[in-house]
Amino acid sequence: MFDQKLSDKSLLKTKGYINGEWVSSDSEKEFEVFNPATGECIANVADLGPVETQRAIEAAHSAMSEWTKYTAKEKSALLREWFNLVMANQDDLATIMTLEQGKVFAESKGEVAYGASYIEWFAEEAKRIYGDILPSTTQDRRSIVIKQPIGVVGAITPWNFPIAMITRKIAPALAAGCSVVLKPAAETPLSALALAELAQRAGIPKGMINIVPGKKSSEIGAQLTDNPLVKKVTFTGSTRVGKVLMAQSAQTVKRTSMELGGNAPVLVFDDADLDKAVQGALAAKFRNAGQTCICANRILVQSGIYDEFVSRLTAKVEQFVLGEGLAESSTMGPLINSNAVEGVTDLVSDALGKGAKLTVGGQVKEGAGFFFQPTVIRDLDQSMRLAKEEVFGPVAPIFKFETEDEAIAMANDTEFGLAAYLFTKDQSRSWRVSERLEYGMVGVNETAISSEMIPFGGVKESGQGREGSKYGLDDYLEMKYICLGDI
Numbered sequence: 001m002f003d004q005k006l007s008d009k010s011l012l013k014t015k016g017y018i019n020g021e022w023v024s025s026d027s028e029k030e031f032e033v034f035n036p037a038t039g040e041c042i043a044n045v046a047d048l049g050p051v052e053t054q055r056a057i058e059a060a061h062s063a064m065s066e067w068t069k070y071t072a073k074e075k076s077a078l079l080r081e082w083f084n085l086v087m088a089n090q091d092d093l094a095t096i097m098t099l100e101q102g103k104v105f106a107e108s109k110g111e112v113a114y115g116a117s118y119i120e121w122f123a124e125e126a127k128r129i130y131g132d133i134l135p136s137t138t139q140d141r142r143s144i145v146i147k148q149p150i151g152v153v154g155a156i157t158p159w160n161f162p163i164a165m166i167t168r169k170i171a172p173a174l175a176a177g178c179s180v181v182l183k184p185a186a187e188t189p190l191s192a193l194a195l196a197e198l199a200q201r202a203g204i205p206k207g208m209i210n211i212v213p214g215k216k217s218s219e220i221g222a223q224l225t226d227n228p229l230v231k232k233v234t235f236t237g238s239t240r241v242g243k244v245l246m247a248q249s250a251q252t253v254k255r256t257s258m259e260l261g262g263n264a265p266v267l268v269f270d271d272a273d274l275d276k277a278v279q280g281a282l283a284a285k286f287r288n289a290g291q292t293c294i295c296a297n298r299i300l301v302q303s304g305i306y307d308e309f310v311s312r313l314t315a316k317v318e319q320f321v322l323g324e325g326l327a328e329s330s331t332m333g334p335l336i337n338s339n340a341v342e343g344v345t346d347l348v349s350d351a352l353g354k355g356a357k358l359t360v361g362g363q364v365k366e367g368a369g370f371f372f373q374p375t376v377i378r379d380l381d382q383s384m385r386l387a388k389e390e391v392f393g394p395v396a397p398i399f400k401f402e403t404e405d406e407a408i409a410m411a412n413d414t415e416f417g418l419a420a421y422l423f424t425k426d427q428s429r430s431w432r433v434s435e436r437l438e439y440g441m442v443g444v445n446e447t448a449i450s451s452e453m454i455p456f457g458g459v460k461e462s463g464q465g466r467e468g469s470k471y472g473l474d475d476y477l478e479m480k481y482i483c484l485g486d487i
């Protein structure tokens with residue numbers, strides 16, 4: 001068992017976490033968790049289903065009455081202690097993450113700190129939930145607004161950021177006063193369960209956090225969307241699944257927040273600082289082996305610098321070292337599974353079959369695990385699938401444009417609207433283009449745009465709502481107007 005690699009072996013949890021108890025599935029069934037770098041099974045985890053999920057929802061509902069007795073300061077202190085414990089166990093959490101998700105250890109450590117920053121941020125925001133006193137229409141009335149927790153939250157998260165996508169939901173929910181039932185991705189349940197263990201150690205009361213690992217995603221999800229005790233569904237994942245969950249949630253008019261798919265363009269203009277643009281595109285494209293929602297999915301380069309940009313990016317990409325994430329020499333890990341490798345291979349084949357040219361990579365790495373070579377493709381056109389589809393892999397397609405208007409039209413020609421980036425030294429252009437890009441987040445001469453302090457989210461079919469920042473609590477609060485008469 002890989003717990004030999006952990007300093008604290010008790011962080012390796014393989015049962016569900018309901019009402020403060022570690023539980024097996026009713027059927028005693030388990031599912032396998034694999035190391036994507038080797039294809040080997042690293043753990044067997046309890047395979048919970050809709051019945052266990054219903055029990056978790058009922059426990060979450062009961063726990064809220066207890067949590068409302070805690071003052072904002074008491075909630076804040078408990079969240080802060082959870083943050084402290086996550087950071088104190090950063091290496092073990094990163095080891096667990098690398099083994100179940102594949103990202104290189106340095107990226108896993110970074111994600112643990114990033115995920116912890118949401119807990120820290122909302123420990124502080126918990127003390128800043130304010131109401132309003134409004135002007136009254138008559139002398140004998142007073143109009144006030146108070147903010148109250150929306151209620152039990154159903155949360156479903158993806159495998160690509162097994163800690164940060166979870167704390168980005170649970171931390172604001174707890175700060176707002178809501179309890180949570182979370183279904184993590186079946187590929188990466190161990191990180192979620194370790195987080196729950198540390199939350200329990202921090203003193204967060206039983207029933208406030210419930211983790212339901214299971215392979216029966218649609219059945220667990222249906223319980224979360226259909227059960228009237230659940231007042232909000234928050235989802236991070238593909239747009240396809242997000243639409244299913246929004247439709248299911250409509251039956252009980254649940255509030256939803258959706259962090260969905262992306263198709264981020266990077267616009268590089270002739271006047272850009274080329275080294276900064278190459279470095280920014282490299283980081284945005286190849287972080288987590290290209291498996292992030294805000295990855296540079298299309299790189300659009302103005303014709304005057306196109307060949308030089310391709311040459312410089314190719315030289316950087318040739319330096320990646322593919323390998324198992326715990327190996328110090330590795331700078332890029334595998335994709336999550338064989339389906340992901342197949343999907344990336346198909347996208348590359350489509351482009352090459354229609355006339356695009358490889359400058360580096362383009363092949364599956366032979367041997368164990370699910371590795372795809374870091375790849376750069378040039379001379380693409382809009383007929384190719386890479387112009388429209390989210391790659392979710394280490395492939396950098398570089399398109400050419402002539403004018404600013406053409407670049408903006410290409411960038412906006414997608415149903416997605418999560419993140420976009422542009423590189424130019426022209427301040428007027430940076431304003432003009434940022435305002436015309438149909439995206440929730442825009443990086444100007446910068447692609448490392450994420451933090452706990454910014455409103456993360458998209459428009460169009462990339463989702464609704466924002467996570468993090470001073471806006472992040474809104475998705476977990478209801479506003480109540482109280483009219484005080486007979487004053």
Ligand SMILES: NC(=O)c1ccc[n+]([C@@H]2O[C@H](COP(=O)([O-])OP(=O)(O)OC[C@H]3O[C@@H](n4cnc5c(N)ncnc54)[C@H](O)[C@@H]3O)[C@@H](O)[C@H]2O)c1
Pocket residue numbers: 156157158159160161165183184185186217218219220221222236237238239241242244258259260261262292293294390392418462463
């Ligand atoms: N916007 C963001 O912040 C963000 C962050 C990370 C990933 N993503 C997106 O997620 C996608 C990749 O992640 P993925 O492959 O895990 O996505 P996915 O939609 O396949 O799965 C996400 C989660 O939903 C669950 N799920 C799948 N079908 C379900 C159903 N019918 N009912 C209930 N739950 C169901 C999965 O088990 C998993 O836990 C990409 O499109 C990526 O852009 C977006």
Ligand SMILES: O=C[C@H](O)CS(=O)(=O)O
Pocket residue numbers: 160161164291292293294450456
């Ligand atoms: O994959 C989606 C993540 O939200 C990206 S980030 O780590 O928040 O930038």
